[in-house]
Amino acid sequence: MPDYAFTFQSITAAQGSRNILDRRGIENWILRSPKSLLGLGCGYLIKVRENSGPRAASILRAWNAPFVRIYALYPDGRIEAAAL
Amino acid sequence: MIYLDSSATAMQKPKTVPRAVLKAMRSLASPGRGGYRPAMEAAEAVYDCRAAAAELFAAQPEQVVFTMNATHGLNLAIKSLARRGDTVVISGFEHNSVVRPLHHLGANVIVAGEKLFDPENTLAAFDRAVTEDTKAVVCTHVSNVFGYILPVEQIADLCRRRGVPFVLDASQSAGTLPVSLSGLGAAFIAMPGHKGLYGPSGTGLLLCGQKPATLLEGGSGSLSKSPEMPDFLPDLAEAGTQNTAGICGLAAGLRFVQERGMDEILRHEQALRRELAEELARLDGMRIFADDRCQTGVLSFLITGEDCELTAQRLGENGFCVRAGLHCAPLAHKSAGTLETGTVRVSFSAFNTKKETERLIRYLKK
Numbered sequence: 001m002p003d004y005a006f007t008f009q010s011i012t013a014a015q016g017s018r019n020i021l022d023r024r025g026i027e028n029w030i031l032r033s034p035k036s037l038l039g040l041g042c043g044y045l046i047k048v049r050e051n052s053g054p055r056a057a058s059i060l061r062a063w064n065a066p067f068v069r070i071y072a073l074y075p076d077g078r079i080e081a082a083a084l
Numbered sequence: 085m086i087y088l089d090s091s092a093t094a095m096q097k098p099k100t101v102p103r104a105v106l107k108a109m110r111s112l113a114s115p116g117r118g119g120y121r122p123a124m125e126a127a128e129a130v131y132d133c134r135a136a137a138a139e140l141f142a143a144q145p146e147q148v149v150f151t152m153n154a155t156h157g158l159n160l161a162i163k164s165l166a167r168r169g170d171t172v173v174i175s176g177f178e179h180n181s182v183v184r185p186l187h188h189l190g191a192n193v194i195v196a197g198e199k200l201f202d203p204e205n206t207l208a209a210f211d212r213a214v215t216e217d218t219k220a221v222v223c224t225h226v227s228n229v230f231g232y233i234l235p236v237e238q239i240a241d242l243c244r245r246r247g248v249p250f251v252l253d254a255s256q257s258a259g260t261l262p263v264s265l266s267g268l269g270a271a272f273i274a275m276p277g278h279k280g281l282y283g284p285s286g287t288g289l290l291l292c293g294q295k296p297a298t299l300l301e302g303g304s305g306s307l308s309k310s311p312e313m314p315d316f317l318p319d320l321a322e323a324g325t326q327n328t329a330g331i332c333g334l335a336a337g338l339r340f341v342q343e344r345g346m347d348e349i350l351r352h353e354q355a356l357r358r359e360l361a362e363e364l365a366r367l368d369g370m371r372i373f374a375d376d377r378c379q380t381g382v383l384s385f386l387i388t389g390e391d392c393e394l395t396a397q398r399l400g401e402n403g404f405c406v407r408a409g410l411h412c413a414p415l416a417h418k419s420a421g422t423l424e425t426g427t428v429r430v431s432f433s434a435f436n437t438k439k440e441t442e443r444l445i446r447y448l449k450k
Contacts, residue, residue, distance in 0.1 A: 011116040032119030042308040
């Protein structure tokens with residue numbers, strides 16, 4: 001089962017969204033986004049555990065968090081766009 | 085030495101401020117530029133300051149833009165809203181940080197409200213001057229020369245009703261008077277970090293109710309392939325490497341203000357100013373600019389027959405740090421009738437004491 005990543009164009013947007021997840025007890029990490037995920041380059045992602053993905057997506061949407069896309073991060077290194 | 089020039093900069097800082105600056109200089113890299121620990125910790129430190137400012141001034145963290153000082157923020161705000169020939173209404177108590185950018189733009193500037201310590205007159209003047217042709221209103225919250233508190237809530241309300249963008253210069257109020265981006269519905273609020281917020285010099289905040297134009301373009305750590313600046317805040321207005329150490333010091337200053345309480349700081353400064361004004365008013369040959377109904381902890385005065393700069397020099401030689409002259413606000417002096425004489429200004433901070441005020445009074449009584 002994959003972990004999930006929500007990509008953001010700016011560190012500030014990622015940090016604001018991270019705080020929303022923190023307040024709801026969803027463990028998460030802010031990381032630099034792989035270059036391949038952002039067409040215009042340089043961005044950040046919030047990674048959450050596999051079982052938190054759907055809930056995190058629902059919360060971030062409810063708060064109008066400005067994430068760009070959601071990706072599934074597989075243990076073997078594959079990264080695929082995900083629909084949650 | 086007794087420091088009484090906090091309207092220029094708060095020289096006395098909480099101990100936590102230099103500590104935070106030093107810690108940042110020793111351990112933090114560039115925020116929003118890397119994924120390694122010192123860069124990510126820098127990004128967290130910067131966000132902490134943004135969030136603290138957002139909480140204090142009723143904004144969202146992304147609406148808080150770090151600037152070099154209030155002048156930088158005011159230039160951003162004014163140049164986002166006005167073009168050559170546009171009509172802009174300002175108060176009669178504006179600093180050159182407002183007057184000069186507007187002059188440089190070639191804006192048609194209307195000055196509203198020139199009566200000192202008269203909020204009703206100020207409001208009525210804005211009511212007359214602001215029309216549907218007005219491109220922006222720019223108003224100081226507090227006169228840096230006289231400590232006059234302008235009725236900015238009502239002026240902002242008037243602007244909202246007439247659909248005119250409102251810019252607040254909170255240089256002399258941030259940290260002592262309530263300043264609310266959402267409450268005022270302002271287009272922009274500019275403030276320094278190094279005065280009432282007790283941060284280091286070289287720091288300032290621009291609260292953005294709308295997207296500003298860019299004054300600088302460059303690296304933002306985001307959308308790097310594009311030759312355009314990102315169109316989202318705060319990245320849009322923060323080109324180049326941040327003043328991380330200064331921002332960490334500012335965060336410590338904000339925490340000090342929150343812990344001490346703005347009300348308490350204002351009461352303290354007003355009490356010192358009141359005592360000074362009352363005592364000086366008893367002296368012959370002293371002209372005092374005071375009105376307790378609408379004045380912060382700033383007091384201007386003049387000694388009859390003595391050049392204000394000589395008074396300040398004499399005070400300085402005796403250990404009292406005050407500022408004389410026009411205080412970069414000739415418009416305020418023109419409004420108050422002191423353009424030719426200037427004034428001597430005493431401005432208190434949270435760190436001044438009653439004992440210090442009494443020493444100044446004793447010296448001036450000699």
